[in-house]
Amino acid sequence: MGEKHLTHYQVLGLARTASERDVKIAYRKAARIAHPDRGGDPALFRQITEAxxxxxxxxxxxxxxxxxxxxGSGAKGSRAGTSGSQNESPGYGSPSGFDGFTTRRAPEERRTAGDxxxxFPAYEDLAAGETPIxxxxxxxxxVHGAPRKRGLFGASxxxxxxxxxxxLIMQQVLPGIPAARLINGLTAPHGNGYMDHVLxxxxxxxxxxxMLVPDxxxxxxGNVLIHGSRVAAPPQLIPAARALQDLFPECNVTAWVCVHSSTGNLFEPVIDYTRGTDPDGSNTVNVANAARFVRETKQFLAxxxxxxxVDLHVLDRLLGGMY
Structure with missing residues (x-):
């Protein structure tokens, strides 16, 4: 994975919360070392300047x-814990030293979702003075963020x-998967839309x-929910799923719609599926009532x-998308 896959923060060795002063200090130190007049790499200097x-x-x-x-950091081949491979995630050292690329091997043994x-990268592997992601x-x-009011109509x-x-996610999904992180209220990575939740x-x-529908x-x-002569269209999540997949090529991104009943019964409504549309994570959009949503999303993640x-590069970029 080369420099082109680093975020601007990683290029300068900064956390996303860095102040303007931190940015200036990091740039000056990095530029002094990477400047072509001092024998540095012109391509790296351009990247530092752009950042x-x-x-x-x-x-x-x-x-x-x-x-x-x-x-940024969503480069293919940077997964942690893939059995039989040597996965390393390069990054720059601290702004004070700007000591070039460092490599850290990700955990290689197979783990389960309940562990x-x-x-990744491990906090214990940070060099002295190095700023964590x-x-x-x-x-x-x-859990990060909360549902936020937007628009004038239908907000409640x-x-x-x-x-x-x-x-539902906090009570029935997160307790069984310690590494799972729920992020509420994100701007969609395309257009001017929003995403309710990302898990x-x-x-x-x-x-x-x-969605909320009658029992x-x-x-x-595969496209709409049909109830007698009535049709209910789910939230349009496919564009967001495709855009997020492009931003995170190392991840498997799918969309899920949790269909709630008006009575609060987790097993309602009853949904029948045409062939190939079962909510097992294999489809771009998976639609299920609350009970099946919990079961299938847990299986998908696990x-x-x-x-x-917890890949800090992935989590950090997702948190940057909160509105």
């Missing part, structure tokens, strides 16, 4: 953060749906939306590679 120009400008930095650090969470308490926090019903879904564990990401029998044909790993 500084964006991070030193508040407006450009905000736009960059909202784009999930486009072109204690481990962090994010503070450890932030990385250890299982939407917030109620989102709150029910978030509560990540290891190298699997679930984009989650919600009864429904049929899912069956991925290294489900007990």
């Amino acid at each position: 500084y120009e964006i991070l030193a400008d508040p407006a450009r930095r905000q736009a960059y953060d909202r784009s999930y650090g486009s072109g 204690p969470a481990i962090y 994010m503070p450890r308490p932030t990385a250890a926090q299982p 019903s939407r917030l109620a749906r989102e709150a029910r879904t978030a509560q 990540v564990s290891g190298y699997r990401i679930a984009i989650i939306g919600s 009864g029998a429904f049929r899912w044909d 069956s991925g590679p290294s489900p007990n790993v």
Whole structure:
């Protein structure tokens, strides 16, 4: 993985929370070493300069953060814990030393989703004075953000749906997967839309939306829910899933719709599926009632590679997308 896969923060050896002063200090130290007049690499110097120009400008930095650090740490082949491979994640050292690339080997043994969470890169591997990607308490926090009001109409019903879904995940998904992290309220990585929730564990990401329908029998044909002569369309999550997949090529990204009943019964509504549309994580969009949503999302996250790993690069970029 070369320099082009590093975020601007990693190029300068900074945390996302770095102040403007931190950015200037890191740039000056890095530029002195990498400047071509001092025998440095011109390509690396250009990358350092580009990182500084964006991070030193508040407006450009905000736009960059909202784009999930486009072109950043989501490089293929950087997974932690893939059996039989030597996976390393290079990064720069501290701003004070700017000691070039360092490599850290990810855990290689197979772990299960119920194992204690481990962090990659490991905090224990940080060199003296090196700035971590994010503070450890932030990385250890299982829930980030909360459903937020947006728009003028229908806000109360939407917030109620989102709150029910978030509560369901916190009570029935997160306790069984210590590495799972729920992020509420993100800007969509395309257009001007939003995503209600993102659930990540290891190298699997679930984009989650919600619906509220009456009890009864429904049929899912892969595009809409059909109830007698009525049709209910789910949230449009496919564009967000595809865009997020492009931003995180090392992850498996799918979309999920949790369908709540008006009575609060987790097993309602009853949904029949046409062939090939079962919510098993193999489809771009998976639609299920609350009970099946819990079961299938847990299976989806647990069956991925290294489900007990909290990849700090992935989590940091997702948190940067919160609105």
